[in-house]
Amino acid sequence: MGWGMERIAMSQEERDWLEWLKRAQDGVVTQRYASERMGVTDRWVRQLLARMEEEGDGVVVHGLRGRASNRRIAEAVERRALEIVQQPEWHDFGPTFASEQLAKQHGLEVSKETLRKWMMGAGVWKSRSRGVRKKHCWRERRSCCGELVQWDTSTHDWIEGRGKGVRYLVGLMDDATSRSWGRFVPADGTRENMGVLWEYLERNGRPVEVYTDRHAMFAVPPRAGESTAAPGGRSADATGAGAAGAGNRVDCGVFSASEREDRAEFRNGSGPLSEVLAACPDQGFGGRQ
Numbered sequence: 001m002g003w004g005m006e007r008i009a010m011s012q013e014e015r016d017w018l019e020w021l022k023r024a025q026d027g028v029v030t031q032r033y034a035s036e037r038m039g040v041t042d043r044w045v046r047q048l049l050a051r052m053e054e055e056g057d058g059v060v061v062h063g064l065r066g067r068a069s070n071r072r073i074a075e076a077v078e079r080r081a082l083e084i085v086q087q088p089e090w091h092d093f094g095p096t097f098a099s100e101q102l103a104k105q106h107g108l109e110v111s112k113e114t115l116r117k118w119m120m121g122a123g124v125w126k127s128r129s130r131g132v133r134k135k136h137c138w139r140e141r142r143s144c145c146g147e148l149v150q151w152d153t154s155t156h157d158w159i160e161g162r163g164k165g166v167r168y169l170v171g172l173m174d175d176a177t178s179r180s181w182g183r184f185v186p187a188d189g190t191r192e193n194m195g196v197l198w199e200y201l202e203r204n205g206r207p208v209e210v211y212t213d214r215h216a217m218f219a220v221p222p223r224a225g226e227s228t229a230a231p232g233g234r235s236a237d238a239t240g241a242g243a244a245g246a247g248n249r250v251d252c253g254v255f256s257a258s259e260r261e262d263r264a265e266f267r268n269g270s271g272p273l274s275e276v277l278a279a280c281p282d283q284g285f286g287g288r289q
Contacts, residue, residue: 008058009065017060021048073114081108081115082122095119141175148175149207151197153188170196175211179204 010018017038024034024045031049035042052059084090084106085098093101095116102108102115110118119125142148154169170193171182181200185192212218 008061010061014060017048018057021045021052021060025049025052073110077108077110078118080106081110082118082124084108085115085119085124086122095125143176145174145177145179146205146207148209148211149173149200150175150211151193152213153193155188158184168192172196172200172210174204174207 020029020034020037023029024031029037031045032042035045038045048059081102084102085093090098090101096112098119099110099112099115102110116125116127120127149172151172152170154171155167156169157167158169159166166184168185168188169182170185170188171180173180181196181203183192183196183199185196
């Protein structure tokens with residue numbers, strides 16, 4: 001004769017509860033001790049032990065297991081909400097904004113997370129994993145004047161349309177002191193950059209290192225399939241060679257498109273240098289920021 005057995009699905013917490021209840025029932029531990037281990041009152045333990053005589057091991061399983069929640073939103077509301085968000089004028093609404101508009105325009109109070117689940121189930125919305133933002137670590141400035149000079153060209157309408165051709169500002173800035181020298185030039189070319197570099201050398205002497213960007217003016221672009229990891233691998237063109245010929249170490253590729261935070265901005269204490277040089281755009285500038 002076979003014995004009928006009932007399979008009861010339990011979580012780990014429910015299995016632990018059942019174990020403590022059986023120990024209390026057998027007298028191995030006291031009801032108070034079992035209540036402390038279960039995180040409930042000893043009165044609740046006594047009630048569970050009394051029900052355990054009639055219901056068996058299933059007493060630890062929640063009574064709503066496998067049943068719909070009493071707070072579940074009606075299916076008619078879900079269908080109505082999905083009909084609205086699938087309309088053409090709602091095609092670019094995300095769950096958060098759509099939830100706000102449903103409540104405002106149609107009186108449907110649905111949380112953004114519930115609406116997100118509905119929209120994903122209907123294929124209206126796809127979850128997007130948030131990428132981890134790369135943290136930019138600021139480097140320390142050089143300790144002495146002349147150790148490092150940043151060299152770059154800024155393209156901007158510097159004097160706000162009050163002059164012709166004043167868009168290119170070639171500047172060099174000392175990394176330790178922020179002392180800078182620059183000049184407005186008609187074009188960002190080798191001749192103009194070499195002229196500004198020469199003026200800087202005459203005024204401040206030769207720096208130890210020069211930081212530039214990856215412009216072809218400072219270094220020969222890599223050939224197809226050639227690595228850019230070592231910018232000094234090929235010979236520089238006229239501008240880079242001129243700086244290197246003066247005894248400088250030219251570091252190219254420091255300022256890529258996504259690494260512009262360390263670039264020098266040529267401003268004085270009161271505002272953009274365009275305010276200072278509006279009356280004389282053909283003159284250079286120099287001094288401390």
